[in-house]
Amino acid sequence: MLGRTIESVEVLHPRPVRRHLPGAEDFASRLTGRVFTDARRRGKYLWLPLDSGDALLGHLGMSGQLLVQPQDAPDERHLRVRFRLAASEAGPPLELRFVDQRMFGGLSFSPAGAEVPAELTHIARDPLDPEFDDTVFVGRVRRSTSGIKRILLNQTMISGVGNIYADEALWLARLHGDRRGDRLRAVQVRDVLDAARTVMTAALGQGGTSFDALYVNVNGQSGYFDRSLEVYGREGEPCSRCGTPIRRVSFMNRSSFFCPTCQPPPRGAGGGPARGAGRG
Numbered sequence: 138m139l140g141r142t143i144e145s146v147e148v149l150h151p152r153p154v155r156r157h158l159p160g161a162e163d164f165a166s167r168l169t170g171r172v173f174t175d176a177r178r179r180g181k182y183l184w185l186p187l188d189s190g191d192a193l194l195g196h197l198g199m200s201g202q203l204l205v206q207p208q209d210a211p212d213e214r215h216l217r218v219r220f221r222l223a224a225s226e227a228g229p230p231l232e233l234r235f236v237d238q239r240m241f242g243g244l245s246f247s248p249a250g251a252e253v254p255a256e257l258t259h260i261a262r263d264p265l266d267p268e269f270d271d272t273v274f275v276g277r278v279r280r281s282t283s284g285i286k287r288i289l290l291n292q293t294m295i296s297g298v299g300n301i302y303a304d305e306a307l308w309l310a311r312l313h314g315d316r317r318g319d320r321l322r323a324v325q326v327r328d329v330l331d332a333a334r335t336v337m338t339a340a341l342g343q344g345g346t347s348f349d350a351l352y353v354n355v356n357g358q359s360g361y362f363d364r365s366l367e368v369y370g371r372e373g374e375p376c377s378r379c380g381t382p383i384r385r386v387s388f389m390n391r392s393s394f395f396c397p398t399c400q401p402p403p404r405g406a407g408g409g410p411a412r413g414a415g416r417g
């Protein structure tokens with residue numbers, strides 16, 4: 138779809154463009170005739186820079202999908218916005234379709250947002266972003282009294298690491314999520330950052346983690362990284378490193394999964410031995 142001119146924009150339901158305050162018609166007119174030049178992401182947001190220096194900003198919410206379809210493909214049941222894209226040397230005309238059943242997500246037009254939409258400047262870079270500053274991150278973690286898992290989920294510190302990938306990265310780095318940032322050595326913070334990159338790169342290679350048929354790529358395919366998860370969703374199963382049954386505990390209305398042997402809880406936190414968990 139990159140390099141193709143947007144021939145028309147059809148908003149089939151107003152809710153997904155509700156954040157574009159001038160309304161659906163204005164949304165369509167600003168995008169018509171423009172060309173998508175790239176596809177980028179920060180945290181849970183994605184944006185498609187335009188040749189005008191503006192961008193189409195999107196958030197998939199709970200059930201949103203962006204699909205690239207041939208123009209003759211039948212409409213999806215929950216099709217909300219259709220972009221007709223002209224033919225190019227890459228092939229015949231296409232459509233970019235925003236499909237969303239529950240409509241918590243949406244699309245908006247971000248003026249001058251090609252580089253980074255203003256709406257996203259409060260969100261930290263993703264660890265896979267080449268401009269992510271490891272040293273700054275390590276310093277911020279080591280000044281924080283929060284647990285390392287809470288830090289990994291804090292979008293102002295680091296983005297793109299959700300609950301599943303945080304648990305997987307902590308297992309890989311052999312750190313319990315309750316270990317306080319200010320009690321970690323720099324090398325431990327670097328280890329968990331490397332682990333997050335390893336997990337995220339592997340997950341992207343497998344199309345992500347789909348527990349739900351709604352999580353699909355632009356071709357409508359689900360990821361299968363859930364089969365490669367080491368701890369998440371594996372309560373009671375043996376740790377692949379040491380054989381200890383994986384444990385699950387409640388965490389911020391969700392769950393945390395960890396190996397109590399490889400990832401001992403910090404001293405005083407209860408729930409297991411404190412081996413190796415002292416101030417470093």
Ligand SMILES: [Zn+2]
Nearest residue numbers: 376379396399
């Ligand atoms: Zn283990």
